[in-house]
Amino acid sequence: MIIPPTPSTKAPPTPKPSRPTHNPPNAAHPIPPLTPPPPPPPDPPLPAPQVPRQRPPPLHNPQPPPETPSSLPKALQKYAAHFRDRPLSHITSFLILHELTAIVPLGGLFLFFHKTRWTPPGVSGEWVVAGVERFGKYV
Numbered sequence: 853m854i855i856p857p858t859p860s861t862k863a864p865p866t867p868k869p870s871r872p873t874h875n876p877p878n879a880a881h882p883i884p885p886l887t888p889p890p891p892p893p894p895d896p897p898l899p900a901p902q903v904p905r906q907r908p909p910p911l912h913n914p915q916p917p918p919e920t921p922s923s924l925p926k927a928l929q930k931y932a933a934h935f936r937d938r939p940l941s942h943i944t945s946f947l948i949l950h951e952l953t954a955i956v957p958l959g960g961l962f963l964f965f966h967k968t969r970w971t972p973p974g975v976s977g978e979w980v981v982a983g984v985e986r987f988g989k990y991v
Contacts, residue, residue, distance in 0.1 A: 962987065 922929050935941050965971075966987055971980055 922932070924932050935945070966984065969984075
């Protein structure tokens with residue numbers, strides 16, 4: 853036996869409401885608006901370090917500095933003591949010794965090679981002859 857269909861007693865479906873994009877005013881848990889947090893309170897200033905005050909050194913020390921052992925031989929210490937506080941003497945003596953030990957022998961070598969007309973083997977040319985003639989004008 854076949855049972856005929858009976859009319860349905862269901863109500864027609866209602867349309868779904870669209871999803872809200874913001875919280876409704878009567879929501880149970882409203883989300884507060886985003887605001888930046890307040891800045892932290894500034895740190896208290898640090899106290900200045902307590903440094904004991906020292907007296908400035910005197911402009912002229914009444915006592916001489918202690919003697920340091922010299923690295924010079926005993927025979928030269930008496931001569932070096934004269935130059936300790938005289939820098940101009942150091943410079944003058946250096947210039948005199950430099951002239952005597954470096955420049956005078958160099959000039960002597962030039963004069964010796966010029967008078968003997970000696971040139972190193974393998975070195976010849978017009979520039980050598982021109983240099984010898986030019987130096988010969990000064991001698």
